[in-house]
Amino acid sequence: MVDHWPALVRVLIVFFAILAAIRKKVSLGNAFFFGSVALGFLFSMGPADVAVSVFRSFTHAKTLSLAAIVSLILVLSHSLEAVGQMERLLSSFQGLVRTPQLNLVIFPSLIGLLPMPGGAIFSAPMVKTLGRAFRFTGDQLSYINYWFRHVWEYWWPLYPGVLLTTTLAGLDLWVFVLALFPMTVVAVAAGYLPLSFRAEAAAQNSNPSSGTASAERPPLRPFLRELMPIAGVILGGLGLGFVLSLTFPSKISIAKELGLIVALGASILWVWHGGGLSAGERLRILKRRQLWDMFYMVGSILVFKGILEDAHAVEAISRELLAMKIPLMPITVILPFLVGMVVGITIAFVGTTFPILISLVHSFGETQGILGYMMLALVSGFIGVLLSPLHLCLLLSNEYFGTPLTKVLRLVARPCAVLLACSLAYFFLLRRLL
Numbered sequence: 001m002v003d004h005w006p007a008l009v010r011v012l013i014v015f016f017a018i019l020a021a022i023r024k025k026v027s028l029g030n031a032f033f034f035g036s037v038a039l040g041f042l043f044s045m046g047p048a049d050v051a052v053s054v055f056r057s058f059t060h061a062k063t064l065s066l067a068a069i070v071s072l073i074l075v076l077s078h079s080l081e082a083v084g085q086m087e088r089l090l091s092s093f094q095g096l097v098r099t100p101q102l103n104l105v106i107f108p109s110l111i112g113l114l115p116m117p118g119g120a121i122f123s124a125p126m127v128k129t130l131g132r133a134f135r136f137t138g139d140q141l142s143y144i145n146y147w148f149r150h151v152w153e154y155w156w157p158l159y160p161g162v163l164l165t166t167t168l169a170g171l172d173l174w175v176f177v178l179a180l181f182p183m184t185v186v187a188v189a190a191g192y193l194p195l196s197f198r199a200e201a202a203a204q205n206s207n208p209s210s211g212t213a214s215a216e217r218p219p220l221r222p223f224l225r226e227l228m229p230i231a232g233v234i235l236g237g238l239g240l241g242f243v244l245s246l247t248f249p250s251k252i253s254i255a256k257e258l259g260l261i262v263a264l265g266a267s268i269l270w271v272w273h274g275g276g277l278s279a280g281e282r283l284r285i286l287k288r289r290q291l292w293d294m295f296y297m298v299g300s301i302l303v304f305k306g307i308l309e310d311a312h313a314v315e316a317i318s319r320e321l322l323a324m325k326i327p328l329m330p331i332t333v334i335l336p337f338l339v340g341m342v343v344g345i346t347i348a349f350v351g352t353t354f355p356i357l358i359s360l361v362h363s364f365g366e367t368q369g370i371l372g373y374m375m376l377a378l379v380s381g382f383i384g385v386l387l388s389p390l391h392l393c394l395l396l397s398n399e400y401f402g403t404p405l406t407k408v409l410r411l412v413a414r415p416c417a418v419l420l421a422c423s424l425a426y427f428f429l430l431r432r433l434l
Contacts, residue, residue, distance in 0.1 A: 003044055007316030010042045011308075011356070018352060022343050029293060032300035032351060036307045043311035050307065057306030058299050065257040066167050067298040070160045071291050072264035076229065077114050078285045079268055083275025085226055086111065090126060092222040104130050105188065108149040113230055115159050120149045120393035124400040136195075139407035143194060146397045147412060151187040153346060153382055155180035157234065157260070161346035161378065164298070168305060168354050169374050173257075174238060179371055179430070183379055186422045190415035229267045236263035301351035308355050315363070317356065328364045329427070332357055332373050333380045333420075340384025344391040349381040372430035379423040383416045 002010065014035050021031040040050035057063060080086050090107060097103055107130070108123040127145040136144070153159050155177045162180075166173045241259025272282055285291075307313075321331070335357065339349040354377065361373050385391060389405055398408055 002042055006320055007043075007313055008320050011039070011313055011317060014039045014042065015352060019339065019343060022345075022348060027293060027297070028345070028348060028351075029296035029300045032297065032304050036300065036304040039304070039313065040307045040311055043313050045307070045311050049310070053307050053310040054303050057303040060302070060306075062167055063299055063302045065261065066163055066302070067295045068261055069163055069257060069264065070298050071295045072261065072268065073115060073158050073160070074288075074291050074294055075285060076233070076264060076268050076271065078288060078291075079271045079275070079277070080114065080229065082277060082281060082285065083271060085229070085271065085275065086114065089223070089226040090123070092218070092226050095218045096220065096223060104134075104144055105148045105191070108145050108147075109151055112149045112152050113156065113158070120145050120397045123149060124397060128401070138401040138403035139411060140195065142397045142401040142403050142408050143411040144191075145401070146394055146408065147191045147386075147415065148188070149393060149397075150382075150386065151184050151191070154183040154187070154379060157237070158230075159346070160294075160298070161350045161382075164301065164347060164350045165354060165374055165378055167302075168350070169358050169370055171371060171374065173260075174241075176371070176374070180375055180378070182426065183375070183419070183423065186419060187415065190418035190422075193414045193418065194411040229271050232270070233260070233263045233267045236266065297347070301347070304351060305355040308359070315359070317360070319363075321360065322363070328360060328366060328373070329376070331360065332377045333424075336377045336381030337384040340381040341388045344385055344388035346382060346385055349384065350378070353377070353381070369431050369434055371434060372427045375430065376423055376427045379419060383420055386412055386416055 017038065018031045018035040021035070022028060036054070037050055040053065045053070089110060093106070093110065097106060104127060107126045108120065111120070111123040124145050127141055131141045131144065153161065155162060157163065157173055157177055162176070163173070165171070166176050237260035239259070240262055241257070244259050271277075277285075335353045336349050339353055340346070343349060354374075357373065357377055358370070361367065361370050366373065386394075387409060388394070389409075394405070394408065398405055
């Protein structure tokens with residue numbers, strides 16, 4: 001009887017079951033894995049067919065390479081934390097920029113270069129210190145710390161959501177990075193809207209009598225040295241990936257990902273050696289459960305994508321939406337936004353909605369414009385994440401500054417509206433150019 005239900009209804013049943021499981025604190029990996037199995041059964045796949053699809057998806061080169069990249073990013077993050085390098089990075093930056101307004105933006109942004117759950121708590125003390133000169137309220141300080149911590153997540157290649165998007169859509173990572181970079185510029189500019197920097201505070205901070213400006217500017221070298229592990233991943237991954245793609249043109253996608261894997265591995269060894277981590281400390285980092293949970297989660301998301309394809313679910317949904325004449329662009333905006341707001345995690349909305357959206361883009365004959373659709377979907381979904389009351393960074397930042405959720409969300413709403421408007425304009429520009 002289920003076979004006669006519309007394909008859209010069957011996928012939505014699984015879709016909301018996954019969201020409900022996530023809300024009930026079921027791990028993302030388990031939620032996606034068991035949702036994938038249920039999806040296969042709802043589309044009349046037998047146990048053997050589901051097992052074959054799961055095995056094929058788990059062992060696919062794309063799955064293994066992406067899971068390795070995401071896991072190594074976590075290892076690098078934990079390693080930098082273990083040797084105190086992020087704290088040294090922030091400390092060495094102090095005094096390099098004399099404009100207090102810029103420092104308020106740069107400190108949380110520096111922390112944002114490295115994905116870590118609840119990373120906003122690292123920059124909160126410095127934001128609080130710098131914000132005193134402007135007599136900002138707790139909700140404004142929490143907003144600054146939260147918003148500018150997340151200005152990179154639209155394109156920075158160390159973020160799992162970006163990596164997963166390019167893998168699912170079959171897009172070149174570095175083309176995607178270049179195309180999405182303008183959204184960070186918009187996010188930074190829009191982030192100033194809820195703030196009013198007082199001129200007298202700025203004047204006070206630039207006064208030689210304050211003692212800050214009169215102090216000698218610290219050297220740039222220590223800051224660059226502390227930044228090297230992160231810069232090495234990006235530059236080394238880009239360069240090696242390019243070389244490998246020329247060497248193995250038939251495996252260009254995996255070659256580029258292999259370049260990033262090698263660069264991450266080299267950076268981790270560099271941090272371990274430079275930080276003097278013992279063998280026991282290194283082993284503890286590698287044995288952290290979060291690392292293996294992340295590997296499993298990435299694999300489960302790609303299993304979900306694989307079963308969607310093997311069950312021919314998306315083709316059926318595409319036919320139904322075409323028959324209903326629902327435009328593709330509103331679906332691209334609304335679906336990721338709603339899921340992002342419900343779960344508060346970028347990789348969750350990418351994993352649940354992008355396999356469907358990507359297939360719809362192909363079914364609607366919009367394959368040439370897939371970069372624009374992925375940009376719009378990622379920005380829309382991330383706006384939902386930024387507005388989500390479940391976002392860990394938001395909760396931790398509000399707790400540190402002792403401010404209620406509603407006040408900070410009101411401040412976040414204005415730049416989010418600007419982001420959405422600019423992403424829509426950029427979408428139409430990309431469609432015209434591509």
